[in-house]
Amino acid sequence: MKGKALCATFDVAMRFLYECPWQRLQELRELIPNIPFQMLLRGANAVGYTNYPDNSVFKFCQVAKENGMDIFRVFDSLNYLPNMLLGMEAAGQAGGVVEAAISYTGDVADPSRTKYTLDYYVNLAEELVKSGTHILGIKDMAGVLKPRASSMLVSALRDHFPNIPLHIHTHDTSGAGVASMLACAAAGADIVDVAIDSMSGMTSQPSMGAMVACTRGTEHDTGIQMEKVFDYSEYWEVARGLYAPFDCTATMKSGNADVYENEIPGGQYTNLHFQAHSMGLGNKFKEVKKAYVEANKILGDLIKVTPSSKIVGDLAQFMVQNNLTRQDVEAQADELSFPVSVVEFLQGYIGIPYGGFPEPFRSKVLKDLPCIEGRPGASLPPMDFQKLEKELREKHGEEITTEDILSAAMYPKVFDEFQEFAANFGPVECLNTRLFLEGPKIAEEFEVELERGKTLHIKALALGDLNRAGQREVFFELNGQLRSILVKDTKAMKEMHFHPKALKDVKGQIGAPMPGKVIDIKVQEGAAIEKGQPLCVLSAMKMETVVNSPLSGTVKKIYVKRDMSLEGDDLILEIE
Structure with missing residues (x-):
């Protein structure tokens, strides 16, 4: 059995939850000492959206391993081999178990899909096995691996590599995930990813309960007791209710087979909808999904997983925002102000896509901008960690750890904002989930335990009127003492926009x-x-x-x- 922590959503802890991702890993490792932890490593992109200096990737893996990480699932958004090999070497040198994961797109069972064929995947797997991967993974980000294609792909890999563990990851966006994972198991896969029932389906993984039940009494019987699955699912059903405002089921009520057309990764699907809503395109998400297909064609039919999926998504939203068709974009490419991610992709900042860059679109967009030849990280100067540490201590104080330095190296702006927030508001992880997400109701009393033996008793009393600076005076009791503080009303400030x-x-x-x-x-x-x-x-x-x-x-x-x-x-x- 395997646990997951410090995933590729490394920045989310700092950016949205205002928590240290390293502290999370440390606490989990202490509480769960004997189960291997696994993380995603985006090859030379580490846990970010761009390439980093080589020594940053090596240092990150070293510190992650020291903090309790065990298995590094290494992939690249373009399946660009030089980027993958760097990540594999960094994880291996840190002492981790290396799982090289091939990102899957297209349909190997469809003879009309001629770019990403069965031979393409087998040949890439050959290179990764030669390079010493301990486990071979297939990463089906969008859930487009159909049952027949599952049988063909896993059988081919099993025949070529009879002794290496095969691990298959998918999403259940279309609703066919359980059928595909059963086909993978029958074809010789050793591991398939599932999610507990109450957290499964749609953009998550296929149902664990369904897989356990469907394999019971067969040669693939998991030996897991269904009663345990039910108990576990019940716990997470309650936890999920706390996050209802952010749940994809608010907009996605069932599986969507249109994923076979648009190939939007499960990890991006709900984010893309939220992003579209924040940009005023919430009522045009259907158009965004259609534009995603066209944006992918403009960019040359990419393998779509972070950060390449973000590039396609950015272009799709740009097209919908500005009422542009594929023909418009290609015809006006030398005049439009494209998202930075699109321009940097065309410059070669994340690597070279299979089949090369789209022309003449690339030349029109870039004009005289410089391009990177080969692996992007190879041309970057090494990160000066001593200099970075000195700058961080001057900016945020002396209590800067090695882990903080790595956070700043991966996400400099996000780390600065996280530190400023923590300095202003303290450890918000002490708040329970509802209070953090919604705030207290008037007259509500609650307790916040800062540390053992140090508890604050707080009662919300009243809100003042909005002032010209967009602030309200908030009245409350703290341990029985009346207090007030001015707080920015960010929602009201948006409404005041003129x-x-x-x-x-x-x-x-x-x-x-x-x-x-x-x-x-x-x-x-x-x-x-x-x-x-x-x-x-x-x-x-x-x-x-x-x-x-x-x-x-x-x-x-x-x-x-x-x-x-x-x-x-x-x-x-x-x-x-």
Whole structure:
């Protein structure tokens, strides 16, 4: 049996939960000392969305192993072998068990799908086995591995590699996951991934209870007692209820076989919907899914898993936001301001896709921008960890650990924001789930245990009126003492938004192509600019977009500042 911790969603703990991912791993390891833990390692991307210096990947694996990680499932979003080999070497050198995982897309049982064929997967597996992987994995991110294709693929791998453990991972987005995993087991797979019943199905993994029941009495009998499965499922059913506002079942009521068409990974599907909603496209998610198919074709039919899936998703939302078809994008590629992820992919920042980059689209987008030849990390200078440690101590104080340094190396901006939040609000992991997500109700009393023997008794009393700064005075009792504090009402501040809009019929007014936060301004008032020159950078839900100038001229007035939140079409600047 195997546990999972410190997955590829490394940044989520800091970004959304304001918790240290390393502390989570340490606590889990202490509580669960004898079950192997497994994590995803995105090859040369480590646990991020870009390439890192080689020494950062090696150091990360070393520290992860020291903190209790055992198995490293190494993959690459493009199945780019040099990136995978680096991750395998880093995990192996750290003393971990190496599982090289091939990302699956297409359909090996469909003769019309000629790019990712059975030979493609067997040949790639041959290279990984030669390189010394301990386990061979198939990572079916979107759940497009149908039963017949499962039999063909696993049988071929079993015939070629009779002695290596085969591990198959899928998602149940289409509803056919149990059938596919039963076919994998029958064809010779050693391990298939499942999820406890109350957490299974749709974009999760197939049902554990269904797999246990369907294999009972057969040669693949798991020996697991159904009563134990039921008890475990009941516990997680209650836990799941706490996260109902974020549950994909709010928008996805059943399996969707359209995944065979759009190939959106299970891990991205709900995130993409939430991202679309935050960008004002919540009512256009059907269009986003259709655009995802077209964006994938524009980019050359990619293997889609983080970060390549994010690139396809960013382009799809960009297309829907700006009412662009595939033909529009390809025809206007030299004029459009594409998301940063799309531009960096075309520059070669995450590796070389199988079959090469799409032309002439790539040349049109990049124009004179530099390109990386070969493995991206090979051309990056080593990370200076001593210098980084010194900078972090100066910025956040002396209590910086080795683990903190690695967090900052992987996600510098997210780590800084996490540290600032922790300095302002303290250890929010002490709050129970409902209080953290929703806050207390008026007149509600609750306790917060900071540490053993140190408990705060708090009672929420009243909320004041909204002031001009978007704040409310919050009144509460703390251990019987009346207190108040000013708190920003972020929801109300969004409703107070009154930024001027760019007029589409006024040529020099440049509007925001999407809702987002201004993270950089590239020009100054009075500056002469050329057509295509970057003006500013917007960020929304991990998607960054550079707004380029559609014409040459002079910057007349800038209407935005850094960290300002904009809606779509909000006026950024005027050019004359």
